[in-house]
Amino acid sequence: MNSLIKNKLSFMMFLEFFIWGAWFVTLGTFLNINLKAEGFEIANVFSTQSLGAIIAPFIVGMIADRYFNAERILGVLHLVGAFLMYQMYQAQDYSGFYPYVLSYMILYMPTLALTSSISFRQMLNPEKEFSGIRIWGTIGWIAAGLSISYLFKWDASASEGALSNTFLMAGIASLTLGLFSFILPKTPPVKSNDGEKASFASIVGLDAVKLLKDRNFFIFFISSVLICIPLAFYYQNANLFLTEVGLENPTGKMTIGQVSEVLFLLLLPVFFSKFGFKKTILVGMLAWAVRYLLFAYGNAGELSFMLILGIALHGICYDFFFVSGQIYTDSKAGEKYKSAAQGLITLATYGVGQLIGFWVAGFIENKYKDLKGTDLAGFWEQTWIVPAGIAFVVMLIFLVFFKDEKVKSAE
Incomplete structure (x- = not known):
């Protein structure tokens, strides 16, 4: 893998997990303090991650792995995700927040598989090469957490509603990754050895x-x-x-x-x-x-x-x-x-x-x-x-x- 592709994939992974870490870690605190949500309302919001994980294989299996290049699907999903993040940033109560977070997680969870797929397709020796790319995702998550606490100090001002800014930060990162995805290496649908595309099952x-x-x-x-x-x-x-x-x-x-x-x-x-x-x-x-x-x-x-x-x-x-x-x-x-x-x-x-x-x-x-x-x-x-x-x-x-x-x- 040449250094340009490696750097592109590393930046992709950094942003992918920066986006997730920028809002998901503080989500429970935001819901409790900003939206006054309790119990099952908070559980329902967090459950959108699981619903997204359940639906994700169907999105990837029915669309990305069959008809379109993975990097293009990744770009579209993150561009729409940026819009949904902005709507979550503006939400004033649980009922106004939930539809957007549900829509977002249904779109975001498939991107985890897409980023891995794009990476693996560029590697001759994934066992040795992937960890060096994937670690930038962990660095991205860490960078998001440190930014919230030590750069912007939003969790120190959580009682004043400052955590809503995490969605704006995540939205900007999502917009960046959405646009950046279109210059990632081309990753067309994969066909099996007999020329057939992988079965949905x-x-x-x-x-x-x-x-x-x-x-x-x-x-x-x-x-x-x-x-x-x-x-x-x-x-x-x-x-x-x-x-x-x-x-x-x-x-x-x-x-x-x-x-x-x-x-x-x-x-x-x-x-x-x-x-x-x-x-x-x-x-x-x-x-x-x-x-x-x-x-x-x-x-x-x-x-x-x-x-x-x-x-x-x-x-x-x-x-x-x-x-x-x-x-x-x-x-x-x-x-x-x-x-x-x-x-x-x-x-x-x-x-x-x-x-x-x-x-x-x-x-x-x-x-x-x-x-x-x-x-x-x-x-x-x-x-x-x-x-x-x-x-x-x-x-x-x-x-x-x-x-x-x-x-x-x-x-």
Whole structure:
């Protein structure tokens, strides 16, 4: 890959995740403070990510992978996304905000697959080259969080409604990426070896359903769905929690999680080869439970280190479960079903699993909302104990029912 293409793909990844990190991290706080949303209203907004993840394969499968160049679809989606971001910036209440965020997420989630597809098509050795491109996405997310906390100080002025500016920032970045996409390398629809375009069933992951006949893969699949319930609690509540308990510069400090993600991604192959898949994924599940217990019993004063440690565990939580899970899925699928299997797991986790998780998080908030006015610490303690318990139960299910096996592609 020549340096010009590499730089273009890196900038594409930077903007792609800068856009997401610019508004999604502080979304819960914005909804609570700016729009006075509660419980299931907040859950419904966050659920748009899952609905977008469910619909995304159909958009990519029916349009991008069949009829049009991926870079053109990416450009159009981000240009429309910029308009929707501006509408979200102007929204004054939940009812005026929800239609735009739903429309936006239905359009944004397919761009995650499109950016990967555009990148892979330019690479001769994706195993070595992709990480160098993808890491710019993480840098983009970190840059967005640091900008909110330390450059613009919007989360310090959250009570004054300053977080609405995050949508304007994301909209400008979306407009930039939309225009930039049209000068990305041409990425036309892919045809199979026999000249036929990939089947729709393969694109959306339906061809991989037969893998569920394998007992181990079935247990992994169910565990993947269930572990996304506590994951949804983090996305929906973490920034609001850190803001309400008084942690300074919460959005900037949450970028520690992305730094941790990069570090543990580098450590994952070593851990994987030494301890195997089952132990690796169990450590990831345990980290979710520990993280939420740290949130439940930490505070922004003398125990603030517990909150920082909980954020820093993100690398283990995400990499040791989701990345190792992708490796496992790849090894189980075989050459024929690799793409379909990854599509199935993505649909199950970001789609179904997190959709359930956001609703459960909304239910828990409603259940304990009376505590919030009288005992804020008690409210958050009860809120975080629930996902800690769920993660621990999922870990036990996986420990008991999953039989250890060697994962060849990880060696």
